[in-house]
Amino acid sequence: MKDSPVNLWRTARIALPLTFLLIAFAWPLFSITRFSLGWDGQGILSPFIDAASDSYLRGRFIFTTWQAALSTILALAFGLPSAYVFARYRFRGRGLLLAAITIPFILPPIVMALGLLSLLGPSGLANDALTGLLGFDNPPIRLLNTFAIILIAHVVYEYAIVVRLISTFWANMDPAVQEAAAMLGASPRHVFFNVTLPLLLPAVAAAAALIFLFTFTSFGIILILGAPQHATLEVEIYTLMTKLFRPHIAAALALAQLIATFGMLWAYVKLQSAAVTRIRLRAQGATPSTGRSPTDYIMRLGAIASVLLVLSPPVALLLRSFITPDGLGLDGYTAIMSNDRNEYFYISPIAAIRNSLAFAVVTVILAVPLGVLAAYGLRNPRAWWRNPLDALYMLPLGVSAVTLGLGYLLSLRIGEFDVRTTVVPIILAHTLIAYPFVIRVVLSTMRAIRPHLREAAHVLGASPLAAAMRVDLPILSRAILVGSVFAFAVSLGEFGATLLLNRPEYTTMPVAILNYLTRPGAINLASALAMSTVLMVVAGAGFFLIERARYRGWGEF
Amino acid sequence: MERHLLQITGLTKSYDGGRTHALSDVGFDLHEGKSLAVLGPSGCGKSTLLRLIAGLETPDGGEVVMNGDSLNDVPPHRRGFGLMHQDLALFPHLNVRDNIAFGLRSQRWESEAIESRVNELLELMRIEPLAARSVDAISGGEQQRVALARSLAPRPRLLMLDEPLGALDRRLREELAQEIRRIRDHEGVTLIYVTHDHDEAFAVADGILVLEQGRAVQHGPPEDVWLNPATPFVARFLGHENLFRCEVSTGPNGIREASCALGFWQPVAPSDTPRCTALIPPEAVTLTPLNQDDGVAATITDVTLQGGSYDVTLRIRGETLRAGVPVSAASTRPQPNTPVSVTIDWTQTRLLNWVE
DSSP states (O other): OOEEEEHHHHHHHHHHHHHHHHHIIIIIHHHHHHHHHHTTTTTTTTHHHHEEEEEEEHHHHHHHHHHHHHHHHHHHHHHHHHHHHHHOOOOTTHHHHHHHHHHHHHHHHHHHHHHHHHSSTTTHHHHHHHHHOOOOOOOOOOOTTSSHHHHHHHHHHHHHHHHHHHHHHHBOOHHHHHHHHHTTOOOHHHIIIIIHHOOOOOOOHHHHHHHHHHHHHEEEEEEHHHHHHOOOHHHHHHHHHHOOOOOOHHHHHHHHHHHHHHHHHHHHHHHHHHHHHSOOBBBSOOBBOOOOOOHHHHHHHHHHHHHHHHHHHHHHHHHHTEEEETTOOOOHHHHHOOOOOOTTTTTOOOHHHHHHHHHHHHHHHHHHHHHHHHHHHHTTTTTTTHHHHHHHHHHGHHHHHHHHHHHHSSSSSTTTTTTTSSHHHHHHHHHHHHHHHHHHHHHHHHHHHHHHHHHHHHTTTTTTHHIIIIHEEEOOOOOHHHHHHHHHHHHHOOHHHHHHHHGGGGHHHHHHHHEEEEEEEEHHHHHHHHHHHHHHHHHHOOOHHHHHHTTTTOOOO | OOEEEEEEEEEEEEETTTTTEEEEEEEEEEHHHHHHHHOOOOSSSSHHHHHHHHHHOOEEEEEEETTTOTTSOOGGGGGEEEEEETTTOHHHHHHHHHHHHHHHTTOOOOOHHHHHHHHHHHHTOOOOGTTSSSSSSSSHHHHHHHHHHHTTTOSSEEEEEESTTSOOOOOHHHHHHHHHHHHHHHOOOOOOEEOOHHHHHHHOEEEEEEEEEEEEEEEEEHHHHHSSSHHHHHHHTTTTOOOEEEEEEEOOOEEEEETHHHHEEEEEOOOOOSSEEEEEGGEEEEEETTTSSEEEEEEEEEEEETTTTTEEEEEEEEEEEEEEEEEEGGOOOOOOOOEEEEOOGGGGOOOEOOOO
């Protein structure tokens, strides 16, 4: 049985992903560490000491933590009632609403920022409506560049995590424990506070850890909606590297942030598995309620209103992109489809779209085989190295995009051989961010393939290769499709790393959007809105494909 | 002359680095066209035995020999065996027809040949209307038939069934056991049938191998295993409950006789053992009203009706004895706490060469 192709395959499915991680992950991280600790001749720890003794930078760290904590609390407070409703009620349109919730979450942050701009910005729909209807002279809503709009953006963005993560646990919780408590004489209230809530707590904590991780490294939203005093570490690293050219201090901040994000990722993984083991999950465990009391109606209406609220920014973006100073029109779309301005530094929109699509296709081509290969390496649940390896593969999720970009700028060079000015670092970044998703999607389906299926194929005369082609591949094909769409969408929306690594000739759609926004004039805003809408529609279409596949019972959050 | 199709010698397998012994030194021969039932409780190593024969696992020791050739280095897909998994392992992405055709495609049959063989099996298993259905959309019994058809389709040299009727209800099990016999005879296939149910084993096989904690404790024809269980474990596993320890002694007239605690004795064939065990079938026990003849006095403690007989539990000289009284033979239902007189038909009783 141990002929060489089998051995080659066994080696490749571990060696190839590890090699990729070594180049695209370990190397940049090592370079960040080297720079931040001053191993390149700066004096041991001097960048760290410089950063820590700078009261402005200390303030950035405190602000970053504070805004993430506040965003997490607000998102939980806003999302938990909806999680309850989606877990415990069955009502018409529930499935559709659950699917719709995820739309903001899968949109690139820059699109969400533009959505809020379209809704609440100075020339947003809300202000337009208020000035038009109520006759205000100036736009009454002045949220742009405030702390409030950042928090709103984060809450809208992370609402999906709260609802989907927690309601799934809630709905699938084995009702036997609650029934047992009720049989022991506990009132519904008592059952909730003494049984349900303690069981649910790990899931709530897991959601909190994930939201904190995401908002701690918030970049696009802060850059577009916030003011300079709202700079997070992520924004500060970007500024230090691209505007102030202080790579050592940037690296020191990046390392501090890395330690924090890895900690949160670790907490999330621990809490998530605690949630799974503590709650005996049963598909459709709890009996759904179709209650008709006034409270029931208020709960359901509240959840529906919440969903509509989080959906309003993308809808506003879509509407706003068709509004011109002279009424409805396609100014923005015409602008991004033409190429006739001869501005200096002008980025051709068509080129940006083309670049984005090219990067996305390359990302799929690299991330999907890599992810499938890595998933095969993780298939055996009994191997001692399985869990450490799985954790290692997920580690890139704990690295912020700007940190990654910084890492590439500080590495990817051996003597004369320097790829930092080519497309290579952008492709590496997109692939690194996308392939953990591919692993998760493929692995969860792969685990659903019972080993007996493969054995049955062997006994029926199929060689290991034939069994892989005739049993695994057809079953995995849907997961591979989902993984591909994910990789495509991740690449299209990637902003932080691409911005840091950007060169004019490689400009992607998100970078171009930022570029338009930083220029004056209605036509530039219109172009930004139009391009964001295109990005949103492409990402939304991909998401629609994923949801359709998910409804067949595959995939995990 | 019958040929040995399969010779198993000294198969040994342990897991967890030698801590768990799944199978220890198991060996047997199987003639072509014969059926062997591997019988034992769960965890006795039955499935491991099948997996070793199928080549899905590598033995720590021992050999699987087919027609004189060792199969130890032959991968499962080149052994030409059929295996029906306990959980069926139907391919969820293929319909009924394509599941059955899977092995034929592996063997690169012509498409017309595949078509006709699949049709033949659909007909044999009486599942023609299901051909285009998804395997998730048919009943448990139907899935069982599809799995059986799939393992039969490539005409395996040896067909192995792992608890094939496990999850089915009683009526369906009896029906399918009959079906398996019919198909075995129709296809003339050599069969290894793993089960924990002795009725099922006796129904299907012409040879029985009993496994206890990874060891083969008895191998023989069903009748022999039933009448002469080789160990207390086998006796209990087959459901024998009337097992009584006997002392063997030489009586005053020079005849060696065995006497048990129930107060009965019987002459025994010459043997060296000073002790043996009497196996008394419940139907060998006759109950009569007390003092009617020279039986031994006993008290009825419990009565249940099972399969057309009263299963009567008796207390007799401090021991528990079970008697089977056909409903047709009893004028009224025996009542608990009734004293009765017990006689035993010694011609039906077996003396076994071991004691517990």
